[in-house]
Amino acid sequence: MKAYLxxxxxxxxxxxxxxxxxxxxxxxxxxxxxxxxFTLPEPGLGQYGTLLSDPLVQSVFVRTLRIAAIVTIVSVxxxxxxxxxxxxxxxAQRVIAEFCILVxxxxxxxxxxxxxxxxxxxxxxFNTWLQAIGFISEPxxxxxxxxxxxxxxxxxxxxFAVFPLASSMRSLDDRVLLAARGLGSSRMRTFxxxxxxxxxxxxxxxxxxxxxxxxxxxxxxAILGGxxxxxxxxxIYLRIFQSPDWGLGAAISVVLVLFVGALMALVFRYVRPKxxx
Amino acid sequence: xPTYRPGPVSLVLAALVAxxxxxxxxxxxxxxxxxxRMLAMPSGxxxxxxxxxxxxxxxxxxxxxxxxxxxVVSSAFSTVLALCFSLGVWxxxxxxxxxxxxxxxxxxxxxxxxxxxxxxxxxxxxSGVSSFFGYDTWLGVAMAHAVMTVPFATVLILVSLSQLDRRIDLAARGLGATVWERxxxxxxxxxxxxxxxxxxxxxxxSWEEIGVTLFITSVNAITLPRLMWMGLRDNIDPAIAAxxxxxxxITVLVLAAxxxxxxxxxxx
Numbered sequence: 001m002k003a004y005l006x007x008x009x010x011x012x013x014x015x016x017x018x019x020x021x022x023x024x025x026x027x028x029x030x031x032x033x034x035x036x037x038f039t040l041p042e043p044g045l046g047q048y049g050t051l052l053s054d055p056l057v058q059s060v061f062v063r064t065l066r067i068a069a070i071v072t073i074v075s076v077x078x079x080x081x082x083x084x085x086x087x088x089x090x091x092a093q094r095v096i097a098e099f100c101i102l103v104x105x106x107x108x109x110x111x112x113x114x115x116x117x118x119x120x121x122x123x124x125x126f127n128t129w130l131q132a133i134g135f136i137s138e139p140x141x142x143x144x145x146x147x148x149x150x151x152x153x154x155x156x157x158x159x160f161a162v163f164p165l166a167s168s169m170r171s172l173d174d175r176v177l178l179a180a181r182g183l184g185s186s187r188m189r190t191f192x193x194x195x196x197x198x199x200x201x202x203x204x205x206x207x208x209x210x211x212x213x214x215x216x217x218x219x220x221x222a223i224l225g226g227x228x229x230x231x232x233x234x235x236i237y238l239r240i241f242q243s244p245d246w247g248l249g250a251a252i253s254v255v256l257v258l259f260v261g262a263l264m265a266l267v268f269r270y271v272r273p274k275x276x277x
Numbered sequence: 278x279p280t281y282r283p284g285p286v287s288l289v290l291a292a293l294v295a296x297x298x299x300x301x302x303x304x305x306x307x308x309x310x311x312x313x314r315m316l317a318m319p320s321g322x323x324x325x326x327x328x329x330x331x332x333x334x335x336x337x338x339x340x341x342x343x344x345x346x347x348x349v350v351s352s353a354f355s356t357v358l359a360l361c362f363s364l365g366v367w368x369x370x371x372x373x374x375x376x377x378x379x380x381x382x383x384x385x386x387x388x389x390x391x392x393x394x395x396x397x398x399x400x401x402x403x404s405g406v407s408s409f410f411g412y413d414t415w416l417g418v419a420m421a422h423a424v425m426t427v428p429f430a431t432v433l434i435l436v437s438l439s440q441l442d443r444r445i446d447l448a449a450r451g452l453g454a455t456v457w458e459r460x461x462x463x464x465x466x467x468x469x470x471x472x473x474x475x476x477x478x479x480x481x482x483s484w485e486e487i488g489v490t491l492f493i494t495s496v497n498a499i500t501l502p503r504l505m506w507m508g509l510r511d512n513i514d515p516a517i518a519a520x521x522x523x524x525x526x527i528t529v530l531v532l533a534a535x536x537x538x539x540x541x542x543x544x545x
Contacts, residue, residue, distance in 0.1 A: 006456075007369050008369070008371070010365070010368070010369060010456045011365045011366075011368070011369030011371045012365075013365075014361045014362065014364050014365030014368075014369075015361070015362050015365035015366065015371070015377065017358050017361055017362070018358040018359065018361065018362040018381060018427065018431075019362070019377065019380070019381070021358060021423075021424075021427075022380065022381060022383070022384075022424065022427070025396075025399055025420060025421075025424050026383065026384060026392075026395060026396075026399075026424050027380075028399075029395045029396065029398040029399035029402070030391075030395045030398075032395075032398045032399075032402070033391075033394055033395055033398050036398070078294045078297065079294075081287065081290035081291045081293075081294050082291045082294040082295060082298075084283050084287050084291065085283050085287060085288060085291040088281060088282060088283055089282065089283055089288075090282065093283075093288070096295070097291065097295065099532075100294075100295035100298045100299055101298070102532055103298075103299070103302065103525075103528060103529060103532060104298045104299070104302065106481070106528050106531075106532060107302065107524065107525060107528050108485035108487075108502065108524065109485070109487065110485070110487055110502055110505050110506065110509065111302075111305070111505075111521040111524055111525065112301055112302070113509070114301075114305065114505075114509060114513075114517055114518070114521055115300075115301025115302055115304050115305050115521070116301045116304075117316070117509070117513065118301070118304045118305050118308045118316065118518065119300060119301055119304040121316065121513075123316060123317045123318065124304070124316075124318070125304050125307070125318060128318045155297065155298065155301060158294070158297075158298060159298075174281055177281040178281070181281075187284050212386075212388075215388060216388020216389055216390050216391065218389060218390050218393075218488050218491075219487055219488055219506075222510075223509055223510070232390075233388065233389075233390035236390050236391075236394060237390070237393075237491070237492070240394060240397065240492070241492075249394060250394065253390070253391045253394050256388055256390070256391060257387060257388070257391050260386075260387070260388055264386065
C-alpha cells in the first residue's frame with residue numbers, strides 16, 4: 001500500500017510540471033480567447049452573427065476550403081508517386097527519394113516560400129527564362145495570387161503527406177501483388193486494383209492531415225498570396241493587428257478549432273493514430 | 278526483398294515530384310549571387326555582396342544571436358519538462374495516460390494560428406504585470422516557443438522509451454534502486470539518443486518558428502525568421518537569398534551526418 005502511494009506521488013511529481021505549465025500557458029489563455037469572442041466589443045453572440053452574415057468573412061472561408069481541397073488532392077497524388085519509389089525502389093532510388101523528401105521537410109517554411117518567390121516573381125527564374133527564349137514578351141503573374149499560394153502550400157505539405165502513405169505501403173504484403181501478377185493482371189491493373197486499394201488507410205490519413213494543416217496555414221499564403229488571396233489564418237492576423245477587432249479574430253479562431261477538431265475526430269475513426277506516424 | 282519494383286511510369290512521375298521539391302531550394306542560389314540591390318537573376322557578373330551584408334549588418338547579427346539564445350533556453354526548458362513527464366508516464370503508467378498525453382500534444386495539432394492568438398493573449402496579459410517578461414520580450418518568446426516545441430520533444434522521448442526493455446527497470450527496482458536512481462542511472466542512459474534528438478528538434482523548431490513569433494513580437498524581440506519575414510513582405514532583400522543558401526547547406530550537412538550516425542549505430 002505504501003509502495004502504491006509513493007508510486008502515485010512519484011508519477012504526480014514528475015508529470016505535474018509540464019501539465020501545470022501547459023495548463024497556465026496554453027489552456028488558460030485559450031479560454032481567454034474564447035472569452036474575447038463572446039465579450040468584445042460587447043457581451044453576446046454578435047461576433048458569431050457577423051461570421052455568418054459578413055460576405056468578406058464568408059468569401060475567405062470559401063477560398064480557404066477551396067485552396068485546401070486543391071492542395072490536398074495535388075499533394076497526396078504527388079506524395080504517392082514519390083513514396084512508391086521511396087518504399088519499393090532499388091536501394092539507390094530509395095536514397096535519392098529520401099533526400100528529396102527530407103531536405104525540404106527540414107528547411108524552414110520562410111526559406112521555401114522565398115524560393116518560390118525567386119522562381120515565380122516577375123523578375124524571377126521562370127519569367128527571365130521564358131522571356132529569354134522569346135516564349136513570352138510580358139512576365140506572367142505567377143505569385144501574389146491563388147496560383148502561387150497553391151504551389152507554395154503543395155510544396156510545403158508533400159513531405160507531411162508522405163509519412164502516412166509510407167507506413168501503409170511498408171505494411172503491404174508483397175505476395176498479394178505477386179498473386180495478382182501470377183493470375184495474369186497487368187502492371188497497371190495490379191497497381192490500380194490491388195496496390196492502391198490496399199493503401200487506402202494511408203491515403204485517408206494523409207489527405208486529412210494535409211487538409212487540416214492547410215486550413216490553418218499562415219506563412220505561405222501571406223507571402224505568396226501577397227495580401228490578395230487571404231486565407232482564414234491571415235484574416236485572424238489582420239483582425240488582431242490591422243483593424244483591431246479582437247472579438248472577430250477570436251470568434252474565427254474558435255470556429256477554426258471546432259472545425260479542425262471535428263475533422264480530427266473523423267481521422268481517428270478511420271485510421272488508428274499509430275498508422276499516421 | 279521487395280519483388281515488386283516501381284515501373285518506368287512510376288519512376289518518371291516520382292522524378293517530376295522530386296524536381297518540384299528541389300526546385301525552389303536550387304532557385305535561391307543564383308539569386309543570392311546577384312550584384313543588384315533588388316531580387317533578380319544575375320546577368321553576367323556574380324557578387325558575394327549579399328553574403329558580406331549578413332556578416333556586416335548588425336541587424337542580421339543581432340537577430341541570429343537572439344534566435345540562438347531563445348532556441349537554447351526554450352529547448353532546454355521544453356526538453357526537461359518533456360523528459361520528466363515521459364518518465365512519469367513510463368515508470369508509473371498512471372490512469373488517464375491517453376488523455377494526459379493528448380492534452381500535452383494539443384499545441385502540435387491545434388492550427389498554429391490559434392496557438393498564436395492564444396499565446397498573444399497570454400503574453401499581453403503578463404505584460405500588464407511585468408515589463409521584462411511578456412509581449413515583445415525575449416523571455417516571452419522563449420516561453421511561447423517552449424509551449425510549441427514541448428509536444429514534439431514529448432513524442433520523441435515517449436517513442437524512445439517505448440523501445441526500452443522494461444525488465445532492466447524491474448531488475449533495478451528488485452535490487453532496491455530508488456525512483457531517482459532508476460530514472461537517472463538506468464532509464465536515462467538508455468534513452469540518451471532520444472533525449473538529445475528531442476533537444477535538437479526543439480532548438481530547430483524554435484530557430485525557425487515564425488507563425489507564433491509574428492503575433493508576439495513587434496520591435497524589440499526580432500528573431501531571425503521575424504527579420505526575414507520583414508525583408509520578404511516589403512521589398513525583397515537578396516540578403517535573404519544568401520541566408521537561405523547558408524541554411525540549406527547546413528540542413529543538408531546535418532542530415533548527411535545524421536544518416537551516417539544512424540548507419541553506424543545499426544549493428545549490421
